[in-house]
Amino acid sequence: xxxxxxxxxxxxxxxxxxxxxxxxxxxxxxxxxxxxxxxxxxxxxxxxxxxxxxxxxxxxxxxxxxxxxxxxxxxxxxxxxxxxxxxxxxxxxxxxxxxxxxxxxxxxxxxxxxxxxxxxxxxxxxxxxxxxxxxxxxxxxxxxxxxxxxxxxxxxxxxxxxxxxxxxxxxxxxxxxxxxxxxxxxxxxxxxxxxxxxxxxxxxxxxxxxxxxxxxxxxxxxxxxxxxxxxxxxxxxxxxxxxxxxxxxxxxxxxxxxxxxxxxxxxxxxxxxxxxxxxxxxxxxxxxxxxxxxxxxxxxxxxxxxxxxxxxxxxxxxxxxxxxxxxxxxxxxxxxxxxxxxxxxxxx
Ligand SMILES: Cc1cc2nc3c(=O)[nH]c(=O)nc-3n(C[C@H](O)[C@H](O)[C@H](O)COP(=O)(O)OP(=O)(O)OC[C@H]3O[C@@H](n4cnc5c(N)ncnc54)[C@H](O)[C@@H]3O)c2cc1C
Numbered sequence: 435x436x437x438x439x440x441x442x443x444x445x446x447x448x449x450x451x452x453x454x455x456x457x458x459x460x461x462x463x464x465x466x467x468x469x470x471x472x473x474x475x476x477x478x479x480x481x482x483x484x485x486x487x488x489x490x491x492x493x494x495x496x497x498x499x500x501x502x503x504x505x506x507x508x509x510x511x512x513x514x515x516x517x518x519x520x521x522x523x524x525x526x527x528x529x530x531x532x533x534x535x536x537x538x539x540x541x542x543x544x545x546x547x548x549x550x551x552x553x554x555x556x557x558x559x560x561x562x563x564x565x566x567x568x569x570x571x572x573x574x575x576x577x578x579x580x581x582x583x584x585x586x587x588x589x590x591x592x593x594x595x596x597x598x599x600x601x602x603x604x605x606x607x608x609x610x611x612x613x614x615x616x617x618x619x620x621x622x623x624x625x626x627x628x629x630x631x632x633x634x635x636x637x638x639x640x641x642x643x644x645x646x647x648x649x650x651x652x653x654x655x656x657x658x659x660x661x662x663x664x665x666x667x668x669x670x671x672x673x674x675x676x677x678x679x680x681x682x683x684x685x686x687x688x689x690x691x692x693x694x695x696x697x698x699x700x701x702x703x704x705x706x707x708x709x710x711x712x713x714x715x716x717x718x719x720x721x722x723x724x725x726x727x728x729x730x731x732x733x734x735x736x737x738x739x740x741x742x743x744x745x746x747x748x749x750x751x752x753x754x755x756x757x758x759x760x761x762x763x764x765x766x767x768x769x770x771x772x773x774x775x776x777x778x779x780x781x782x
Contacts (some may be wrong), residue, residue: 450682473642521543714756
């Protein structure tokens with residue numbers, strides 16, 4: 435049996451690309467052993483909700499905003515319009531996969547071990563068989579397989595655990611240079627986690643990895659990389675669900691156009707770069723990796739309405755593209771506050 439496309443991985447990127455391909459009439463196979471649970475805080479951001487809406491089957495909580503803190507400086511950003519949701523990640527993945535299967539994609543619960551481009555075809559080997567297709571989408575997250583074919587290598591290390599404490603309706607982020615901790619409220623518990631660039635934090639919990647930005651090349655002659663495999667995660671707060679789903683769709687559209695002779699796979703790189711511009715967010719992350727700037731950032735979010743609105747726009751904006759003028763404004767506002775001039779140092 436030969437397929438038009440094989441999608442490797444049934445996370446948000448894989449399911450979105452399979453759904454798009456099968457809805458366009460292509461014979462699509464998803465391969466994923468589905469033997470591990472994804473570690474994730476499960477926050478669906480405003481940009482996700484604006485584009486895709488929300489299905490309440492997997493919602494745990496509607497969120498009113500985000501609290502950020504640095505040591506004992508706490509700021510609250512209450513969203514004026516946007517709505518974010520805290521979801522059950524397992525149900526979310528299952529829902530998305532089912533959508534693709536209902537639309538005609540097939541699923542094999544196998545593990546892919548290698549991918550070989552052979553002239554006009556691609557050969558996928560799993561732990562059970564070899565399968566041929568015209569094209570493949572590698573949506574296997576941060577995995578050994580993705581790494582073998584040009585996928586993400588640089589990651590932040592995360593540990594997350596479930597705690598039975600009363601949840602409220604704000605997502606909480608505690609920032610320290612190079613370290614980031616969170617509390618994600620669920621229906622009757624919270625998920626607390628911590629991420630670090632210097633190895634897994636030494637706390638109990640489940641381990642996960644977050645990519646640190648897109649890989650240089652996301653296409654080959656016969657395959658495309660999507661989602662975490664390609665490193666599509668916001669460098670500001672680690673949002674990946676929107677970029678996974680959207681990149682899966684873009685990859686599927688590019689393959690469809692290639693199959694009808696309208697473009698080549700190189701166009702994928704051009705297309706996602708037009709939509710995902712991480713440069714502004716990378717710049718902000720770089721700025722707040724400095725302790726004094728981070729302190730000023732959180733203090734201003736707490737004390738200045740204008741700055742609070744600016745941070746709200748970063749968190750809830752469409753495509754999170756930040757204009758160079760906005761970075762200029764940010765630096766100007768930050769330079770007005772000198773943490774050394776404040777009455778006392780923050781207590782950490
Ligand atoms: C601790 C943590 C918290 C996070 N919190 C958030 C959040 O709150 N909001 C947000 O937007 N993002 C969050 N993210 C990021 C988000 O989880 C990812 O960006 C997203 O899951 C990526 O989706 P994906 O489909 O690319 O990959 P994945 O979801 O990782 O799916 C990859 C799939 O590939 C399969 N696979 C792997 N190897 C093979 C193989 N050899 N053969 C076949 N299949 C294979 C796996 O079984 C898996 O099902 C978080 C990440 C972490 C680690």
